[in-house]
Amino acid sequence: MSMSRTRERLVVVGGDAAGMAAASQARRMKGPDELEIIAFERGHFSSYSACGIPYWVGGDVADRDQLIARSPEEHRERGIDLRMRTEVTALDVAAGRVRARDLESGAEAWTSYDKLVIATGARPIRPPLPGIDAPGVHGVQTLDDGQALIDTLARTSGRRAVVVGAGYIGVEMAEALVNRGYEVTVVNRGKEPMSTLDPDMGRLVHEAMEGLGITMVNDAEVTKILTGEDGLVRAVATEDAEYPADVVVLGIGVRPETTLAQAAGLPLGDHDGLLTDQAMRVRGYENIWAGGDCVEVLDLVSGRERHIALGTHANKHGQVIGANAGGGYATFPGVVGTAVSKVCDLEIARTGLREKDARRAGLQYEKVTIESTSRSGYYPGAAPMTVKMLAERRTGRLLSVQIVGREGAGKRVDIAAVALTAGMTVEQLTALDLGYAPPFSPVWDPVQVAARKAVGAVFGRR
Amino acid sequence: MSMSRTRERLVVVGGDAAGMAAASQARRMKGPDELEIIAFERGHFSSYSACGIPYWVGGDVADRDQLIARSPEEHRERGIDLRMRTEVTALDVAAGRVRARDLESGAEAWTSYDKLVIATGARPIRPPLPGIDAPGVHGVQTLDDGQALIDTLARTSGRRAVVVGAGYIGVEMAEALVNRGYEVTVVNRGKEPMSTLDPDMGRLVHEAMEGLGITMVNDAEVTKILTGEDGLVRAVATEDAEYPADVVVLGIGVRPETTLAQAAGLPLGDHDGLLTDQAMRVRGYENIWAGGDCVEVLDLVSGRERHIALGTHANKHGQVIGANAGGGYATFPGVVGTAVSKVCDLEIARTGLREKDARRAGLQYEKVTIESTSRSGYYPGAAPMTVKMLAERRTGRLLSVQIVGREGAGKRVDIAAVALTAGMTVEQLTALDLGYAPPFSPVWDPVQVAARKAVGAVFGRR
Structure with a gap:
């Protein structure tokens, strides 16, 4: 069926960050005469910032359209045949084709490809609890989800919100709901919030969240969602208690959306994400690439594959895929596990291995914790x-850095992220030439204060 | 004369950041039974933050004492014999002794040493212009200088200030005087302010300073300081014009204070700074160390020695010297030339080589400039x-990064500072796993946006 085509065809499955970054970069590499690009997206939106949804819900971002980096029309103007509301329902890698269904008309057809990009993203974890589908219970994975939540908030007269889950999405949604005037309770399975931190650092987040007026319930497993006579959500139940709720937000996390890939026999890792090489090519397949929330990435510190759903990685994957699919060359060597977030004025950041990750990787370590400030102690606004x-x-x-503080704390993690990537020792960290002036840093940057102490822990007195 | 001593004696010349950090670290390494430590300081203050003076003058820091990290009494309590207002007037390295004069009594005596630390700092450049010693003309190198300026500002009824020099001290003093309600004119020899940046970036600082109401006069050489009939300063004259001034601040820069070292025949570099090895030992001398503003440091990017007067280096030198003089081991491998500053809400940062530095080092380069924002474009407070x-x-x-922007711009230079130290390429920069969330960064950090463009400039289309 592809005999009549004289130019190559690139098919992209999924029209958000990774898929459309790949399509855009491939288009930069090759014009429409050389390369046809068809992209399928089942949703209503393309190239949007899912990471921005909490800020839209919280009112910091006024308008949904601000979260859209590039509309379908803009992609089409750039020569990408982006087909919205069209869901890919099967991959036939032997024949080199995908089957797609127009969700409006129901029509279904095969499209052949020379090169394929899988960017199917992630799906939110939604435990099969009684009541989980009740009106007033919301995920916040897509722009459609965000809109539905905003509609509920506008409709609901009550002011009590329960957030299930205390990872990045959970704490960011807690902030959003506080900003909208809700009494917020966060129900968390773990010992402390932010399980991407060690529990001793999570404890600081816990305390700060309570200081912000958020009720933090740890070590609690949700058993069901209770509804009223009107069918609307009225409470979240755990084994021990019930938490009244006019609205419930699920922020439990996500899994790679790899149903199609699995059915097609493509290689998946321990976290059900697609496995790729460093050029983001699906392992064992010359002409199939995958990126974004549906793949696993190499953790450069532990040497193991991980699943991390994060817009910045998705964009980078897309750019690398587009370069390679367009006949150029680029790689994504891996990650060090950097993440930064905030709850109101509390900043939370991490990079590298938690204690349990280090143990699992067979690494023995020393750990240190220090207190410092964002600016010279005497300078106004110096925050702990x-x-x-x-x-x-x-x-x-260096194996990891975790930071909990106020303004100026979060992005300091980048110092450690670059040092981890370079394989630096804590001794080397102490000698780094970092930006210093009283409004920006103490004379020893807090990361270097920690490094000095770590040198002592590893090597003893200098 | 040292026959009767059973313990070693460490003598420190200069009681500010480098000297007292050395003394303190040596004391941590060895107790008073093993090591006697005598430190001489000619001024009234020890261990203070000279970098904080502009913020004290500007009113951000209320009290002079806030700038003092450790008082002479605190040092003495830690077993350091710190002798204030005592100036070392000669080094006799052959005999292993220093001559010091008590500036109060005028008494002078020799003190022998087993180990010597030279931390004599820098002296401000003060061109021999007519009127430069007039009342109302101030340097801002020491706390005494700062106090004298503050006294003048309190006494003066006029509101016109001229700052001579547009480097870090010049622009920071311009901010301080704006904050105190002065009409500020900055007279600058160079083509643009901030000659530590390339002129195209200095131009952005120039424009922003004018936006803040500061009058910026470039390409102007001061020829004299004019005084009124009362003998007080009244204007600053250049070849072309006169700028009325009720107060004048000199921020022209500093030179290593190495008069004593030179007289003693110690090795000096092209910038008149002492030359040391990586353990901060003066080259060719087993038992003499030097650090802080009186030494030259190795620029790891150009491979050449530079003179950089900066508190963060002085502290690090002191810590390394103290470890080594105390029988331990530490090194200061060098710098990459990182600096950060601000003028009101304008943030200015740089690391690595300017274009002219690169050319001087024989390096050929590509250059790129990009515009981005501190946060995701849709997030409130995203600053260009x-x-x-x-x-x-x-x-x-990577050879250098220069950043001019608003809140959140300055400390981003640390990403490049670490990458420079590690010898990373711009391609490696594009793959770095930096902290991303909409309140902290666009999905591509601005430094990575620049890196992507630089990859294109060096290698062409990927």
Whole structure:
């Protein structure tokens, strides 16, 4: 069926960050005469910032359209045949084709490809609890989800909100609901919020959230969602208690959306994400690439594959895929596990291995925790921060940094992220030439204060 | 004369950041039974933050004492014999002794040492202009200088200030005087302010300063300081014009204070700073160390020695010296030339080589400049910033980053500072796993946006 085509065809499955970044980069590499690009997206929106949804819900971002980086029309103007509301229902990698259904008309057809990009994203974890589908219970994965939640908030007269889950999405949604004037309770399975941090650092987040007026319930498993006689949600139940709720937000996390890939026999990892090489090519397939929330990525510190759903990775994957699919060359070597978030004025950041990750990787380590400030202590606005650092025993290699503080704390994690990527030791960290002036940093940057202490922990007195 | 001593004696010349950090670290390494520590300081203050003076003058820091990290009494309580108002007038390295004069009594005596630390700091450049010693003309190098300026500001009824020099001190003093309600004119020899930036980036600082109501006069050499009949300063004259002034601040820069070292025959570099090895030991001398504003440091990017007067380096030098003089081991490998500053809400940062530095080092480069924002474009408070990046031709090795922007711009230079230290290429920069969330960064950090463009400039289309 492709005999009549004289130019190559690139098919992209999924029209959000990774897929459309790939399509755009491939288009930059090759014009429409050389490369036809068809992209399928089942939703109503393309190229949007899912990470921005909490801020839209919270009112910091006024308009949904601000979250859309590039509309379908803009993609089409750039020569990408983006077909919205069209769901890919099967991959036939042997024949080199995908089957897609127009969700409006129901019409279904096969489209052949020379090159394929899988960017099917992630799906939210939605435990099969009684009441989970009740009106007033919301996920916040897509713009459609965000709109539905905003509609509920506008309709609901009550002011009590329960957030299930205390990871990034959970704490960001807690902030959003506080900003909208809700009494917020966060119900969390773990010992402390932010399980991407060690529990001792999560404890600081816990305390700060309570200081913001958020009720934090840890070690609690939701057993069901209770509804009123009107069928609307009225409470969240755990084994021990019931938390009244006029609205419930689920922020439990996501899994790679790899149903199609699995059915097609493509290689999946331990986290059900697609496995790729460093050029983001699906392992074992010359002409199939995958990126974004549906793939696993190499953790450069532990040497293991992980699943991390994050817009910045999706964009980078897309750019790498587009370069390679367009006949160029680029790679995505892996991640070090950097993340930053905030709850109101509390900033939370991490990079590298938690204690349990290090143990799992067979690494022995020393750990230190220090208190410092964002600016010189005497400079107005100097805000406290806590920095925890792990360094490998004997070698002193940096393994991780976790930071909890106020303004100026979060992005300091980048110092450690670059140092981790370069394989630096904590001794090398102490000598780094970082930006210093009283409005920006103490004379020793907080990350270096931690590094000094880590040097002592690993090597003893200098 | 040292026959009767059973313990070693460490003598420190200069009681500010480098000297007292050295003394303190040596004391941590060895107790008073093993090591006697005598430190001489000619001024009234020890261990203070000279970098904080502009903020004290500007009123952000209320009290002089806030700038003092550790008082002479606190040092003495830690077993350091710190002798204030005592000036070392000669070094006799052959005999291992220093001559010091008590500035109060005039008494002078020799003190022998087993180990010596030279931390004599820098002296401000003060051109021999007519009127430069007139009342109302101030340097801002020491706390005494700062106090004298504050006294003048309190006494003066006029509201016109002229700052001579447009480097870090000049622009920070311009901010301080704006904050105190002065009409500020900055008279600058160079083509643009901030000659530590390339002129195209300095131009952005120029424009922003004018936006803040500061009058910026470039390409102007001061020829004399004019005084009134009362003997007080009344104007600053250049070849072309006169700028009325009720107060004049000199921020022209500093030179290493190495008069004593030179007289003693110690090795000085092209910038008149002491030359040391990586353990901060004066080259060729087993038992003499030097650090802080009186030494030259190795620029790791150009491979050449530079003079950089900066508190963060002085503290690090002191810590390294103290470890080594105390029998331990530490090194200061060098700098990459990182600096950050601000004028009101304008943030200015740089690391690595300017274009002219690169040319002088024999390096060929590509340069790119991009505009981005501190946060995701849709997030409130997203502030514009301009990032300039240099990358070596053919290899793509990062050579420098310069940033001019608003809140959130300055400390981003740390990403580049660590990458420079690690010898990363701009291609590697594009793959870095940096902290991303809409309140903290666009999905591509501005430094990575520049890196992507630099990759294109060096290697062409990916």
